[in-house]
Amino acid sequence: MDREASMVDRQNQQRTEWLSSKVNRLKSLALDIEDESKAQAQGLLDDVGNDMDGVRGFLDGTMNRVNYMVRNGRQNRRFTCYVVLFVLGFLFVLYLLMARAWASTA
Numbered sequence: 001m002d003r004e005a006s007m008v009d010r011q012n013q014q015r016t017e018w019l020s021s022k023v024n025r026l027k028s029l030a031l032d033i034e035d036e037s038k039a040q041a042q043g044l045l046d047d048v049g050n051d052m053d054g055v056r057g058f059l060d061g062t063m064n065r066v067n068y069m070v071r072n073g074r075q076n077r078r079f080t081c082y083v084v085l086f087v088l089g090f091l092f093v094l095y096l097l098m099a100r101a102w103a104s105t106a
Helices: 002-071 074-105
Strands: none
Touching (some): 002 074
């Protein structure tokens, strides 16, 4: 009886060690996955930030040109009107295309 108990204890100890090694391996893998996902997220955020800075510079330049054009007297008012109408038309067409795309997916 004592021999069986020690044998069962030994098997339990082996299984506990085996389970402990598996748990440690899973923990290590989980930490590696966390580190990798944080690194990728940081890289993605940096890229988005750089893209937004580029867009901001582009929009600032465009707004400066539009403001210059608007301030330059009556000769450019006709051209400004055409530009505004073109932008409104483009936005309307874009709205129609998006509405059609949403309707086809619903």
